[in-house]
Amino acid sequence: MAHESDQFGAKPAVLRCARCGRFVDWAEAYLQLVCGCRPRINLPPVLVREATDADRAAARQLFERDFRRTKIVAFGEVVDIDQMPALVAVMSEAPSGALAYRLMGDALHIVALATDPMWQRSGVGSYLLAEAELLARRLALRRLVVSTTNDNLPSLYFYQRRGYSLTDLVPNSVSAHTSKPVPGFAGIPVRDELRLEKRL
Numbered sequence: 001m002a003h004e005s006d007q008f009g010a011k012p013a014v015l016r017c018a019r020c021g022r023f024v025d026w027a028e029a030y031l032q033l034v035c036g037c038r039p040r041i042n043l044p045p046v047l048v049r050e051a052t053d054a055d056r057a058a059a060r061q062l063f064e065r066d067f068r069r070t071k072i073v074a075f076g077e078v079v080d081i082d083q084m085p086a087l088v089a090v091m092s093e094a095p096s097g098a099l100a101y102r103l104m105g106d107a108l109h110i111v112a113l114a115t116d117p118m119w120q121r122s123g124v125g126s127y128l129l130a131e132a133e134l135l136a137r138r139l140a141l142r143r144l145v146v147s148t149t150n151d152n153l154p155s156l157y158f159y160q161r162r163g164y165s166l167t168d169l170v171p172n173s174v175s176a177h178t179s180k181p182v183p184g185f186a187g188i189p190v191r192d193e194l195r196l197e198k199r200l
């Protein structure tokens with residue numbers, strides 16, 4: 001089992017406020033409903049490709065900011081994000097988002113997905129996910145799977161909006177690895193693993 005500090009530390013500033021643009025910690029972010037009035041952002045062209053050696057440091061930084069560790073527990077295993085192949089989304093120079101993955105039986109496991117807060121809600125995460133799905137099809141896999149934590153409502157929203165369905169709840173699988181409660185999104189204690197899949 002990985003050391004506790006590698007796994008479930010408090011989470012750093014990772015999300016961008018949709019109203020004022022400030023970067024916030026998980027625990028400082030809240031939900032707000034909007035209608036079709038929400039503004040559009042015009043992006044420069046985004047290129048999604050396999051991470052090169054030169055991209056690895058930037059991808060690592062993106063993942064560390066979100067997960068504050070490189071080892072995470074998912075699907076009953078400790079997985080080192082840093083050792084996984086990754087896709088990166090590049091607009092000008094440094095990657096604006098990254099997706100780490102591994103093959104798991106008939107599935108492509110999305111180990112981690114992170115968009116730089118500066119570029120959130122501008123399509124980067126969707127481009128990365130679409131490329132991972134293309135990759136899974138090319139490899140003749142049947143499913144994509146991903147796990148998230150009970151507090152992470154933005155990612156539950158994000159994946160379900162993109163055709164993923166909940167398959168499992170693993171109660172307390174996260175809190176069992178921590179000595180004290182870790183505040184997650186909006187201060188909700190991080191406790192459980194939620195698994196989702198998309199069948200191809």
Ligand SMILES: CC(C)(COP(=O)(O)OP(=O)(O)OC[C@H]1O[C@@H](n2cnc3c(N)ncnc32)[C@H](O)[C@@H]1OP(=O)(O)O)[C@@H](O)C(=O)NCCC(=O)NCCS
Nearest residue numbers: 040041066112113114115120121122123124125126155161
């Ligand atoms: C979850 C996460 C990866 C999503 O990444 P993202 O780059 O913001 O995702 P997208 O921009 O593709 O999509 C997010 C929303 O922005 C909207 N959007 C996309 N392009 C847009 C544009 N040009 N203008 C305005 N909004 C846009 C999308 O439509 C989507 O909303 P919708 O589902 O209501 O349609 C990101 O929030 C993140 O890094 N979170 C922290 C880490 C995390 O939780 N990872 C997931 C667990 S592995």
